[in-house]
Amino acid sequence: MKKLSEKISRIPPSATMEITDKARRMKAQGKDVISLSIGEPDFDTPAHITEACINALKSGKTHYEASQGLLELREAICDKLAKDNGITATPNEVVVACGAKNNLSEAMEACLNPQDEAIILDPSWVSYEPMIMLAGAKPVHHSLNLKTFQLDDTILEKVNKNTKMLIFTTPSNPTGSVLNRDSLALIKDICEDNDIIACADEIYEKLVYGGRKHLSIAAMGDMHERTITVNGFSKAYAMTGWRLGYSHAPLEITKTMTKVQQHTTSQATTFAMWGGVAALRGDQTCVEDMRKQFELRRNYLIGALNDIGYQTAPAEGAFYAFIKVDGDDLAIANRWLEEGLVASTPGTAFNAPGWIRISYAAGMDTLKEAVRRISEIK
Ligand SMILES: Cc1ncc(COP(=O)(O)O)c(C=O)c1O
Numbered sequence: 001m002k003k004l005s006e007k008i009s010r011i012p013p014s015a016t017m018e019i020t021d022k023a024r025r026m027k028a029q030g031k032d033v034i035s036l037s038i039g040e041p042d043f044d045t046p047a048h049i050t051e052a053c054i055n056a057l058k059s060g061k062t063h064y065e066a067s068q069g070l071l072e073l074r075e076a077i078c079d080k081l082a083k084d085n086g087i088t089a090t091p092n093e094v095v096v097a098c099g100a101k102n103n104l105s106e107a108m109e110a111c112l113n114p115q116d117e118a119i120i121l122d123p124s125w126v127s128y129e130p131m132i133m134l135a136g137a138k139p140v141h142h143s144l145n146l147k148t149f150q151l152d153d154t155i156l157e158k159v160n161k162n163t164k165m166l167i168f169t170t171p172s173n174p175t176g177s178v179l180n181r182d183s184l185a186l187i188k189d190i191c192e193d194n195d196i197i198a199c200a201d202e203i204y205e206k207l208v209y210g211g212r213k214h215l216s217i218a219a220m221g222d223m224h225e226r227t228i229t230v231n232g233f234s235k236a237y238a239m240t241g242w243r244l245g246y247s248h249a250p251l252e253i254t255k256t257m258t259k260v261q262q263h264t265t266s267q268a269t270t271f272a273m274w275g276g277v278a279a280l281r282g283d284q285t286c287v288e289d290m291r292k293q294f295e296l297r298r299n300y301l302i303g304a305l306n307d308i309g310y311q312t313a314p315a316e317g318a319f320y321a322f323i324k325v326d327g328d329d330l331a332i333a334n335r336w337l338e339e340g341l342v343a344s345t346p347g348t349a350f351n352a353p354g355w356i357r358i359s360y361a362a363g364m365d366t367l368k369e370a371v372r373r374i375s376e377i378k
Contacts (some may be wrong), residue, residue, distance in 0.1 A: 052278030069096025086219035100232035100245030101119035112137035149177035171317025
């Protein structure tokens with residue numbers, strides 16, 4: 001057989017794979033492993049959304065749709081962006097795709113050329129780097145200040161004439177922290193001064209705590225002219241398996257992303273998009289109810305971890321506790337798994353060695369048992 005893709009062979013295997021596989025094997029052996037390594041709400045999709053999808057199926061909404069996405073959904077997204085984010089959008093600037101992940105990869109494909117560099121703010125979600133590499137460009141990592149989890153101007157050392165894009169997520173997976181207005185203002189200045197596209201992953205927008213309000217960089221000054229705002233239904237509406245996400249960007253970028261979509265997935269699933277319309281147009285109490293549950297768990301978990309002596313990143317959003325550990329995070333995550341039967345994700349997977357991520361998308365009793373087990377290992 002001739003050599004397979006060199007581009008793919010350059011992408012490193014996931015640093016989480018080994019420990020995830022091990023946790024799976026241990027579970028298969030009947031061991032009582034608590035899995036806190038997954039990034040998915042443990043709630044079911046609210047019934048009115050599921051019903052809208054079933055009704056769509058029953059009424060024959062089973063055909064191809066516009067590649068860019070169902071117009072009714074793109075209109076609902078524009079209304080949502082205006083109301084929640086202060087972003088003025090028209091449906092032709094929106095792409096609906098098969099999950100925010102799909103929007104993000106289309107954004108990289110649409111914007112990046114081989115000589116281009118894309119800066120990723122670390123600790124970072126695992127897929128940004130491979131997506132940039134798949135688009136043929138060069139990932140450049142820059143770490144946030146790991147005391148404040150904010151950005152400072154040391155990032156300027158990473159900016160050069162080849163810098164095309166700056167990618168960040170707030171609230172963050174893996175840290176749960178939120179970029180404050182100063183950090184966003186710095187990103188804005190850097191992007192405007194150096195003609196850089198901001199790619200703002202806002203998938204955890206609805207999950208913020210302590211009375212915070214989410215800030216969208218595209219609503220700051222003229223940033224909508226150079227920002228790709230990515231969001232979706234997975235986290236806010238517990239719709240991970242629906243594979244439904246969306247983006248808003250200047251028309252030229254959206255058209256280019258749509259071209260990628262036309263030749264790859266064609267479109268998001270038609271009846272899933274009708275579920276998306278119900279999610280955005282329907283009562284938002286379900287979102288707030290889930291957020292409140294996450295906040296209760298977060299208050300318990302962060303407090304309990306701090307009480308047993310662990311330092312944690314500011315837990316302001318998403319559903320992750322990011323825990324400072326003393327030593328090699330891969331080895332410690334392995335010990336937590338082997339000795340405590342708690343599956344976590346080592347920070348190395350997110351370019352943040354010395355930290356471990358656990359998800360609190362799990363019931364309170366499970367979290368209490370996990371803390372008990374971790375405290376006994378320490
Ligand atoms: C930071 C971040 N962005 C994007 C995604 C992808 O979301 P979706 O399920 O909409 O593809 C995830 C999912 O884990 C995520 O954590």
